[in-house]
Amino acid sequence: MSTENNKIMVIGGGIAGLTAAWELSRLGASVELVEKTCFLGGHAIGFCCKATDECVQCGACSVEDMLKKVVGEPGITVHLATEVDKIGKNGIFSVKLKKSSPTVNMPVDGVIKGYSKNNDPLYVVVDKDKAAQIPEGAVDLSELGTTGELEVDAVILASGFQPFNAEIKKTYGYNQFKNVITGMDLERIKRQYGDVIRPSDKKQPETIAFILCVGSRDERLGNLWCSQVCCPYALRMANDIKFKNEEADISVFYMDIQNFGKNFPDFYEKCQSSMNFIRTIPVDIFPVEDDKLKMRYFNEEDGQSVENVFDLVVLAVGITPDPDNKNLAKLLEIGLNVDGFLGGIDPLNRTRTANEGVFIAGTVEGPKSIAGSMAQAGQAAAEVMKYLEVNK
Ligand SMILES: Cc1cc2nc3c(=O)[nH]c(=O)nc-3n(C[C@H](O)[C@H](O)[C@H](O)COP(=O)(O)OP(=O)(O)OC[C@H]3O[C@@H](n4cnc5c(N)ncnc54)[C@H](O)[C@@H]3O)c2cc1C
Ligand code: SF4
Ligand code: SF4
Structure with missing residues (x-):
């Protein structure tokens, strides 16, 4: 042929x-x-x-x-x-x-x-x-x-495709608060500086939150699909940060974790042992002193409102048409x-x-x-x- x-x-x-x-x-x-x-x-x-x-x-x-x-x-x-x-x-x-x-x-x-x-x-x-x-x-x-x-x-x-435009999720403050970035931004930052830094002061963040499913699996947006790639890219990034800075405190906010390949179970287990996995969709984010970010979410187990402060928040944006x-x-x-x-x-x-x-x-x-x-x-x-x- x-x-x-x-x-x-x-x-x-x-x-x-x-x-x-x-x-x-x-x-x-x-x-x-x-x-x-x-x-x-x-x-x-x-x-x-x-x-x-x-x-x-x-x-x-x-x-x-x-x-x-x-x-x-x-x-x-x-x-x-x-x-x-x-x-x-x-x-x-x-x-x-x-x-x-x-x-x-x-x-x-x-x-x-x-x-x-x-x-x-x-x-x-x-x-x-x-x-x-x-x-x-x-x-x-x-x-x-x-x-x-x-x-x-x-x-x-x-x-x-186009990456999801994170500005649409207004309560997360993308493009309003300097240290709320997307997965695409994180790729650029790491490429430009060779490391993960906070946009506001170029310092290494110590407390980092990843929010998964931003723009995907979201009924209110009408984006019902799973973007397939954001769990893997977010966890690989988080794993890389942790490898370079053992002290980094990483929290991953998720609904489900997409299995991405045959080595995934081991990789996920490793991530679970070194990061906090919190099953919930954060409600909103506010700036606090030193350009840090206060995130509000509901605890899945008791329904209580919880607030945590982070140096950097990464929105794991998905794939949109x-x-x-x-x-x-x-x-x-x-x-x-x-x-x-x-x-x-x-x-x-x-x-x-x-x-x-x-x-x-x-x-x-x-x-x-x-x-x-x-x-x-x-x-x-x-x-x-x-x-x-x-x-x-
Ligand atoms: C934040 C983020 C991180 C990701 N990380 C990973 C990862 O770590 N690993 C992984 O496997 N996947 C990852 N992905 C997914 C990955 O980006 C896609 O799988 C891949 O880019 C798809 O390639 P593509 O060629 O289909 O589309 P694209 O990369 O979008 O390329 C399409 C090309 O077509 C061009 N084009 C568009 N319209 C026209 C037109 N009318 N005429 C001519 N040209 C046109 C565009 O300019 C572009 O060059 C990530 C996605 C996102 C959003
Ligand atoms: S790949 Fe993960 S983060 Fe992305 S939409 Fe699917 S479940 Fe959500
Ligand atoms: S596939 Fe492996 S070597 Fe290639 S860019 Fe990704 S991590 Fe690096």
């Missing part, structure tokens, strides 16, 4: 899109990879390594590894700062590309840095031909973007499910869509981890092959 002489468009250059592009190129297809921002790797390219004295299998380094493979692969053409304007189908797909708005998700300093396990070397990817260690500001981003037309035999949509999914569903003539993720039509093969020849992979289809997104991208590439065998 071979997809030789076939051209496939992959929309989205996160880990799902990168993996799909790579798998297709391995099968001999040429790939047009369309990414609307100025960098590849999606959300996960910025994640840090949470290894202690051992790897905790967070998956972050596989994103950088895949990115390096893709930018070095001649069969994959990358269109950064580009979006699909129109698409028509008459056996093959006729695609019109347009430059995306240069402000969409633009990194502040104009370039994104992927970090290797040891933060060394910085791996900067702005442009396929220039992928290397580019000094910041050395590339004119306004030059990026492809316009024009393409013909492709099949499409894989891998346009990803990209608001643009509605437009993408219309553009590609595929279904949107009740939660706002883009729907597969076959529960046994979630890469298939209502539009034959259009396949789907990664978190655009629903919450999943880096490993889960990669697995589904591999499946989507295999489905493209099957489709081409029948239809070409």
Whole structure:
């Protein structure tokens, strides 16, 4: 089986899109990879390594590894700062590309840095031909973007997700109190400072609360799904903090803990022996002296109101559908499910869509981890092959 002489468009250059592009190129297809921002790797390219004295299998380094493979692969053409304007189908797909708005998700300093396990070397990817260690500001981003037309035999949509906007949970004071941060912020802080610090004074926090399920499994928000990734990322972060500072006092506020893999029971047991697990949903958070935070919650056993003070509160935000999914569903003539993720039509093969020849992979289809997104991208590439065998 071979997809030789076939051209496939992959929309989205996160880990799902990168993996799909790579798998297709391995099968001999040429790939047009369309990414609307100025960098590849999606959300996960910025994640840090949470290894202690051992790897905790967070998956972050596989994103950088895949990115390096893709930018070095001649069969994959990358269109950064580009979006699909129109698409028509008459056996093959006729695609019109347009430059995306240069402000969409633009990194502040104009370039994104992927970090290797040891933060060394910085791996900067702005442009396929220039992928290397580019000094910041050395590339004119306004030059990026492809316009024009393409013909492709099949499409894989891998346009990803948006992290839950924690401002919506007003009682937690995100963006009001300096030391209430999200999981995404914690990734950035750890990357930038090499350690976990409090935003207010850059000091190491001693008492830290993690609140799980922020924006997920929340009836009031209508977000009923489990985001799958926030238990694991929060516990890995907490474990890393504890490894570096044994004195750190960590409390994890949770409803349920999602089992995430075969080594999980041991890992969870280790976390339980070194952290406080409190089964409740905190009610609200107030600032107190020294930018500390007072959290109020109800004790599950006796229903009593309890107040605790923390140096830092981390909201473990989950995965929500990209608001643009509605437009993408219309553009590609595929279904949107009740939660706002883009729907597969076959529960046994979630890469298939209502539009034959259009396949789907990664978190655009629903919450999943880096490993889960990669697995589904591999499946989507295999489905493209099957489709081409029948239809070409
Ligand atoms: C706080 C947080 C921490 C996490 N930590 C972990 C972890 O430790 N381990 C783990 O396994 N998972 C983790 N995850 C989950 C992980 O982020 C996802 O599994 C992964 O990023 C999914 O990749 P993706 O390619 O589906 O989507 P994304 O990473 O969202 O990539 C999608 C790409 O598509 C592009 N795009 C969007 N729309 C268009 C369009 N119309 N045209 C062209 N391009 C478009 C986007 O710009 C982006 O580059 C975490 C998630 C969160 C929120
Ligand atoms: S980035 Fe994650 S998967 Fe990679 S070495 Fe570090 S802990 Fe392990
Ligand atoms: S993964 Fe954990 S924190 Fe995230 S929604 Fe599911 S149960 Fe809640």
